[in-house]
Amino acid sequence: MKYLIVHDAAPGQFVHIYKHLLKAGGHDIIVASRKGSTLRLPVKQVVYDLPKDVAGPDVGIMDKAVALGLNLYRELKPLAIGGWAPDVILSHASRGASFFLKDLFPGARMISLFEWYYGMPTPTDVRTGAELRQKCRNAAATNLPILRDFEQMDAGYVPTEFQRAQFPKGWQGRLEVLHDGVDTSFYRPATSLTLEVSGKRFKKGDEIVTYAGRGMEPTRGFMEFMAAAARVQKVRPNLHVLIAGADRICYGGKKGPGLKARAEEEIPFDKDRIHFVGLLPEAKFVSFLQVSSLHVYLTRPFVLSWSMLNAMSVGVPVLGSDTEPVREVIRDGENGRLVDMDDADALADTMDRMLGDRAGSAALGKAGRATILEKYDLKKCLKRQLQLMHEG
Template sequence: MRVLLVHSNFPAQFRHLCVALGSDPADEVVFLTMNPRPEWNIPGVRKAVFLPDGEAAPGVHPLAAQGEEAARLAAGALKAALALRDQGFVPDVIYSHSGWGPGLYLGEVFPEARRLCYFEWFYDPDGADARFGGATQQPMDRARARARNLPILMDLANCRQGICPSRWQAEQFPPDLRRKLTVLPDGVDTEFFRPAPDERLVLPGLDLSGAAEIVTYATRGMEPYRGFPQFMEAAARLMATRPACHVVVVGDDRSCYGPPPGPGRTWKQEVLERLRLDPARIHFTGSLPYGLYRKVLRAGSVHVYLTRPFVLSWSFLEALSCGCLVVASDTEPVREVARDGVNALLTDFHSPQAIAARVAEALDRREESAPLRAEARRTILRDHDLRPLLARHVALVKGTEDGGTAAG
């Protein structure tokens, strides 16, 4: 089978799928992407790089800006697809990541192909994420949110089937648009992310092997969507009252979701200027290779995961799979997976005081946490184990079965 995968990044959510499809000599796999990532090469997968077609036009109306960006990405991907067809590559199936535009017009180049789309989010000014902040939205802000759905709606209209990684994310789509959606979690490599009770935290330039208490936090970007300001305030409280407590933050000093605090500013800068933190006990590692990131998870005393009602992070599921003692925000995406006091400890996203108190409780009761940690691991093995989910994902791509459960 010939498969065309489409994502601006590489390999992103399709990493495990790439490995599975690329390992089958019966498959020819091409990945259409803007990111060549020379450090990432997956056997059996050929990358075809595209660029946005043209420059962003000046003076684009705010309500058309998202559509204009999607159109430039779609046109760039369309040109790359035409080149692939000229080279003799005609896919049986196109599987594209939706929301940003690259897959919008590939059906015009390859009308023979069955089209699948991976959907992460539907923007709703009355939805859970929009309500969460509590601020009143002006009509233009509401209109911008709805305008962000234009490429998503086009993808949904033109695909044969859509895939959502969680039921809660699928439920953000209006009920009458869910009939094409299948809920299929991305999956966690539970063989890799498994408990190691004797792990010690030793990284290049950082040795915490003798630390009595280690609180960990992992994120792609340090931003309000993932509760970074609240976590840092909670960390300051913990460090002030627990002199043996070290805090380790994994992630990049950038905003992946939402705007930065100001031009040329980052949320890390804002927080560090405002809080008094002991530099000997707060450790920023930057992004880490998977092996070192796993070491942080497994060596920590308590792992903190915070999120607004938005896309659920892999890091939360990976921490549970490692049997971490997790303190997490009591928000909808977390509650789809976690129950308070059963497989995690939940707390108020908005309250640094409540977060600090829950982490302190967890630190004080570590000796009693074995059942909770074990249940965290069982939850992932039952509902998010990569092996059965990947088999269903491959079957969905190859058209041998529907691959998951309907969104309802």
């Protein structure tokens, strides 16, 4: 069969489907991704981007979405003229790359992955009418290419119930809750392990707290975590903290440098026992989690990160923020712990108690892995994804 996988950072969330199709063999696969985020893959690749005349900051979101879709259309059109057409299109409903795919390939079955629907701001979010109007325009424009995917798709899915609930009620019945899946044979517990990062060596059994994110930002509670970690350091002299991620802002507004410099200026943490290890390749990231005594995952109500589920899959006890997306997976005191991320004392106290109660925390970690095996195991999720792709 012929497959077209479209994602700004392809294969992105389709990585497991892509690997399965590649391993199965006999398929004709084309991967389309945005310039600047293209990985070298052993299949035909198509690169799209915004033309220079619409790439500036003064160009509207909707204009950029249409231009991005047109650019991919033009890149793929020679293939269509030559007679190539996909049986299945996998589209990440996002910035507009998929805008004209069904115009070019009307006979393809299109499966769209939806992550987020941007709600309108309330009048209390801003001070002036002009600011409110601009925020409303931005939210509406950001949702329009997502709406376009919804109009074109033959089937669509969303990773969690919480994420589905953000979409209009009229959409929700057509969006299946189906997670990307966790490779539980890869993200598995380790009884003995040594990890070397930043010139320091850590072993399984050391007192280690881990934190991971794409960036160091407000959405993922970076400052709250740093404040709590600094407090726990004072009462646990053997504690080391490992932080994986880039110093950048990825979510919630203007992209740019992250909060590391601010944390170093405002929070009196022991720099000899907090280690910033950067973005880790997956083979090292799994060891990063396996060596951990406690993984802390904080988030505002937003898309749920893979890292929390990966941590649970390796059996490390997880302390999560008491927010909707986390509560969907973690039941406080059963398969992890939950805490108000804005309560610095409660966050620090819970971290301290979990580190001090090795047996109780180990039981939470074991229950956490059982949750992943039951509900998020890759084999189960992939089976349903493939069914969705091929149902007529």
